[in-house]
Amino acid sequence: MEIPYTISTRPDTGLWNAKIGIWLFLASEVMLFGGLFSAYVFLRLDAQPGEWPHGLLNVPVGTMNTAILIMSSVTVVLAWAALKMRRYRAYWWYMLATILCGIIFLFVKLYYEWPQKFEHYGIFIKPAALEKYEQYLGNNRRTEKGMEPRIEISGHLHNPEALKDPNIKEYEIGLDPVYVDPNNPANDRPHFLYAPPTDDIAKIEKEDVERIDSFGPWHSAYFASYFTITGLHGAHVLAGVLVFIYMWLPVSKKLYQRNPEHLANRVEVCGLFWHFVDLVWIFVFPLFYLL
Amino acid sequence: MNNPPDISQDPAEHEEYAHNVQKHVRGYLTVGALLLAFTGITVALSYVDFGTRKANIGVAMLVAMIKAGLVAAIFMHLAAEKRLIYRVLIFTGFFVFALFWLTFLAWYNPITR
Numbered sequence: 001m002e003i004p005y006t007i008s009t010r011p012d013t014g015l016w017n018a019k020i021g022i023w024l025f026l027a028s029e030v031m032l033f034g035g036l037f038s039a040y041v042f043l044r045l046d047a048q049p050g051e052w053p054h055g056l057l058n059v060p061v062g063t064m065n066t067a068i069l070i071m072s073s074v075t076v077v078l079a080w081a082a083l084k085m086r087r088y089r090a091y092w093w094y095m096l097a098t099i100l101c102g103i104i105f106l107f108v109k110l111y112y113e114w115p116q117k118f119e120h121y122g123i124f125i126k127p128a129a130l131e132k133y134e135q136y137l138g139n140n141r142r143t144e145k146g147m148e149p150r151i152e153i154s155g156h157l158h159n160p161e162a163l164k165d166p167n168i169k170e171y172e173i174g175l176d177p178v179y180v181d182p183n184n185p186a187n188d189r190p191h192f193l194y195a196p197p198t199d200d201i202a203k204i205e206k207e208d209v210e211r212i213d214s215f216g217p218w219h220s221a222y223f224a225s226y227f228t229i230t231g232l233h234g235a236h237v238l239a240g241v242l243v244f245i246y247m248w249l250p251v252s253k254k255l256y257q258r259n260p261e262h263l264a265n266r267v268e269v270c271g272l273f274w275h276f277v278d279l280v281w282i283f284v285f286p287l288f289y290l291l
Numbered sequence: 292m293n294n295p296p297d298i299s300q301d302p303a304e305h306e307e308y309a310h311n312v313q314k315h316v317r318g319y320l321t322v323g324a325l326l327l328a329f330t331g332i333t334v335a336l337s338y339v340d341f342g343t344r345k346a347n348i349g350v351a352m353l354v355a356m357i358k359a360g361l362v363a364a365i366f367m368h369l370a371a372e373k374r375l376i377y378r379v380l381i382f383t384g385f386f387v388f389a390l391f392w393l394t395f396l397a398w399y400n401p402i403t404r
Contacts, residue, residue, distance in 0.1 A: 014373045023376050027383040034387040038394040045398055059334065066330050074323035077366050081316050085309045192338065275366045282358045285330075286351040290337035291344070 007261045022269040026276050033280050036229050040287065043221040049148040053222050054291075055190020056154075056215065061113060062289040065105050066281060069237075072101030073278040076244075076271045083264040088256055091267075095248040098274070102241035109234055117215035117223070120197070122154040123171060129208035136175065136202055138182025147188065153179050153204060154215075156197035163212065170203045171212060226288050233284060236277045243270050322365045329358045 004010075005017040013020050044052055079094035125133055130151065134140060137150040156174040157163075174197040178187045213219040217227040246252065247267055256263045333354045341347050364370040369380075 013375050015375060020375060020379075023379055027379055030383050030387055031390065034390050038391045041391065042394045042398055063330060063334055067327055070323060070326045070330065073326075073362065073366055074319060077319045078316060081312050081319070085312050189338070189340070192334070272367055275362050278366075279359050279362050282362065283352075283355050286333050286337065286355055290334065291348050291351055 007259070007265060016265060018265060018269045022272050026272065029276060033229075033232070036225070036232070037283065037287075040225045040229065043225055047221060050151040051220065053152075053220065056222075057226075057289045058113065058116075058194040059190075059192050059289055060194065061108060062285055065108055066285045068101050068105050069278050069281050072098045072105075073275050075101065076267075076274050080264060080267045080271050083256075083260065083267055086260055088253070088260075092248065095244060095267075099241055099244050099248060102237050102244065106234060106237055106241070109230065114227075119156070120154065120215045121157040121171075121173065121212060122152045122215065122219055123173060123204055123212045124152050124210040125204070126208055126210045127151075132208060133202075133204065136179040136182060141183050145188075150179075150182070153202060155179065155202075157212075158201060162206075168206075170205045171209070172201050172203055174198060175200045175202050229284055230288070233277065233280055236273075236280070240270070240274050240277055244274075318365065322361050326358055326361060329354055329361075333358075 003017075007016060009016055075094045075097040079091050079098060082088075082090035082094055125137075130137060130139060130149070133153065136153050139149045142149055153173065153175065155176045158172040158174055159168065162168040162171050176197050177195045179202070180198055180200045181187060215223055217224045247263075247270060252263055252266075255266075333351060336350055336354065337347065339347075341350055369376075
């Protein structure tokens with residue numbers, strides 16, 4: 001049995017079926033991401049002073065990934081236009097470019113951005129002990145200037161065995177640059193270029209520590225929402241790439257030879273999904289990387 | 292910007308049709324360049340101090356809205372789409388607004404602290 005209305009429009013909706021289908025799906029996707037963004041807004045507005053971290057993500061890498069996703073959105077619409085003009089060769093190349101962009105995006109996330117977080121530690125200091133670590137925190141100056149206090153010292157943990165061993169009484173942490181020079185006004189706002197932890201080691205006694213966590217979802221409401229939203233977004237990118245690979249393989253060339261307009265319509269609905277994924281990232285990028 | 296019409300079956304009209312799609316392609320490239328430019332603008336503006344953090348968030352969201360609008364209107368063809376799709380999206384917009392509104396209610400009147 002032939003599937004109806006793959007090319008011709010259905011009289012009552014005025015659309016071919018897949019088009020209305022993808023838009024109904026995207027409407028549900030809007031609600032899914034809408035709920036998560038709504039939770040983000042709630043968590044952020046309710047964060048106590050100093051609890052919402054700033055400038056922990058790598059902005060140049062995030063900017064690059066944003067650009068890659070935008071370029072893939074352009075190539076997928078060009079792939080569709082090429083099919084409309086019945087230029088299969090051009091379509092094939094644009095589709096390949098789209099797939100590669102998606103893979104690069106995922107690769108940067110999975111092998112660079114996320115793993116780095118799990119090796120980076122934040123030590124939250126008990127309120128009573130904050131004064132003791134003033135040389136790293138610079139809170140006297142911050143209070144004078146009316147800025148939120150720093151309650152955490154972060155960097156590279158040099159003695160990870162201290163996490164498990166109760167006999168080790170202090171953590172040795174290679175400080176992030178901010179804590180090396182906390183009173184420098186240049187450190188009041190995040191920097192564009194990412195600066196790795198330094199070799200300046202601070203010793204922090206365990207009894208002064210409220211908690212110590214790597215920059216995973218357990219670290220804070222910030223990282224919990226970061227990993228949830230970028231993880232779900234990454235799953236969408238992966239799904240898009242898999243569907244595009246199917247559209248690009250020889251099996252789709254057969255469909256093209258049989259009915260080119262049908263393939264063009266398939267690419268159009270996949271493209272709509274892909275643009276939506278791009279659209280979500282347009283909000284994710286400033287909210288998590290920049291603000 | 293209208294969408295390219297469905298392709299003609301008549302070979303004589305095909306060339307004219309291809310030319311028509313080509314014009315759209317130029318539009319897509321322009322929008323892509325604009326989106327890249329706005330990405331740069333977003334990054335640059337985040338290092339400008341607009342007084343309060345709220346003001347900075349507002350500016351960044353404004354730029355993001357412009358970018359999202361471009362993607363939706365041109366890449367997703369919403370600038371010229373069939374009426375049924377607009378109807379679906381009006382409901383979506385309404386419910387997403389309600390979703391955010393519920394969250395704000397909880398923020399203004401928390402159950403416990």
